[in-house]
Amino acid sequence: MDITICLAAIIAFSILMYIALDGFDLGIGILFPFFPGNDDRNRMMSSVAPVWDGNETWMVLGSAALYAVFPMVYSVVLPAIYVPLLVMVLCLILRGVAFEIRSKARRTRRLWDLAFIGGSTGATLCQGIVLGTWLFGIPIADGQFAGHAFDWFNPLSLFTGLALLVTYALLGCCWMIAKTDGDLQRRLYRIVLPLTALQVLTIVAVTLWTPLLAHMFATRWSDSSALTWLVPVPLLVVVCTWAMHDAVHARHNIAPFLLALGFVLLGYVGLLVSIWPYAILPGVTIWQAAAPRSSQTFTLVGALIIVPVILGYTILNYRLFRGTTNHEELHYH
Incomplete structure (x- = not known):
C-alpha cells in the first residue's frame, strides 16, 4: 500500500467536502445583494445557521493534513499566496462575526449585511485566486519559492477567482431552493439557469486555458489512462446542464442542488486527473513533497479516526435540520 497516495486521497476528499459544503453558505453571502429584503435575508441565513460553522471543519482538516504530509507544499506554495491567503482568512473572520452579530443588531444591521457580503465574496475570490496561482505554476529554485510576492496577480488567477464566485453562487442558490x-x-x-450557463462557460474556459499554461497538461490529456477519466467529463457536464434545465422547469426542490454538486464533482475530478501526480506544479510530485514515512503513518492513523467522526456528526447535523426553513421555525432571526 502506498501510504502517500492514501493520504493525498484523504486531503483531496477533505478539500472536496469543504468546497461542496462551505461553498453553498459562502454562496448565500454572494447572493445577498440580489435579495435586499430583511425577511428574505433572515430566511437565507437561517437555512445555514445550524451547519455553516461545521462546514469549515473540512478546511481545518485538509490544512492540518497538508502540513503534516506535504511540508514542502507549505514551504514553497505559501510564500506565493501569502496575500490572498491572509485576505481570505480575514474575510472568513469578518463573515463569521457578521453572521453572529447581525441577528442582534438593529440600527447597524445594514452595515453587518455589507460585512457578510464582503466576507463571503472576498473569501471565495481569494480561494479561486489561490487555485489559479497553483495552476499557473510556482517557480522553485533549490527547493524554495523563487518568485515574487505578487505573482498571484495574473489573468488566470483572477479568472478562477471569478469562476469560483459563480460556482458558490450556484450552490447557494440551489441550496436555498431546497430549504425555502x-x-x-x-x-x-429565476436565477438558477443563468448561473448554470455561467458555470458551464467557466468550466469550458478553464478547460481550454489550462493546456496553454504548460506542456504538462497537454501531455497528460493525451495519456490513454487519463483519457479514460477525462472523456466522460464533458458529456456528463452536458447531461447535468440538461437535467438542471428540466429540474428548474419542473420545480424540483432537491434535484437542482444535487446537480450543482455534480458540476463541482466533475470539475474537481477533471482537475485531479489533469494534475496527477503533482503536488506543486509544474514538476514536484506528491512523493517528492512528502514527509518522512513515520510522519505519514502517524497522520494516517489520526485521519482514520478523525474523518469518520467528522463525517458522522456532519451527516447527523444535516439529518436533524433537514426540510424547509419557514417563517415560523427560523433558526436565525
Whole structure:
C-alpha cells in the first residue's frame, strides 16, 4: 500500500467536502445583494445557521493534513499566496462575526449585511485566486519559492477567482431552493439557469486555458489512462446542464442542488486527473513533497479516526435540520 497516495486521497476528499459544503453558505453571502429584503435575508441565513460553522471543519482538516504530509507544499506554495491567503482568512473572520452579530443588531444591521457580503465574496475570490496561482505554476529554485510576492496577480488567477464566485453562487442558490418555499423560492428559480450557463462557460474556459499554461497538461490529456477519466467529463457536464434545465422547469426542490454538486464533482475530478501526480506544479510530485514515512503513518492513523467522526456528526447535523426553513421555525432571526 502506498501510504502517500492514501493520504493525498484523504486531503483531496477533505478539500472536496469543504468546497461542496462551505461553498453553498459562502454562496448565500454572494447572493445577498440580489435579495435586499430583511425577511428574505433572515430566511437565507437561517437555512445555514445550524451547519455553516461545521462546514469549515473540512478546511481545518485538509490544512492540518497538508502540513503534516506535504511540508514542502507549505514551504514553497505559501510564500506565493501569502496575500490572498491572509485576505481570505480575514474575510472568513469578518463573515463569521457578521453572521453572529447581525441577528442582534438593529440600527447597524445594514452595515453587518455589507460585512457578510464582503466576507463571503472576498473569501471565495481569494480561494479561486489561490487555485489559479497553483495552476499557473510556482517557480522553485533549490527547493524554495523563487518568485515574487505578487505573482498571484495574473489573468488566470483572477479568472478562477471569478469562476469560483459563480460556482458558490450556484450552490447557494440551489441550496436555498431546497430549504425555502413561496415567493423567495420562486425568485431563486429565476436565477438558477443563468448561473448554470455561467458555470458551464467557466468550466469550458478553464478547460481550454489550462493546456496553454504548460506542456504538462497537454501531455497528460493525451495519456490513454487519463483519457479514460477525462472523456466522460464533458458529456456528463452536458447531461447535468440538461437535467438542471428540466429540474428548474419542473420545480424540483432537491434535484437542482444535487446537480450543482455534480458540476463541482466533475470539475474537481477533471482537475485531479489533469494534475496527477503533482503536488506543486509544474514538476514536484506528491512523493517528492512528502514527509518522512513515520510522519505519514502517524497522520494516517489520526485521519482514520478523525474523518469518520467528522463525517458522522456532519451527516447527523444535516439529518436533524433537514426540510424547509419557514417563517415560523427560523433558526436565525
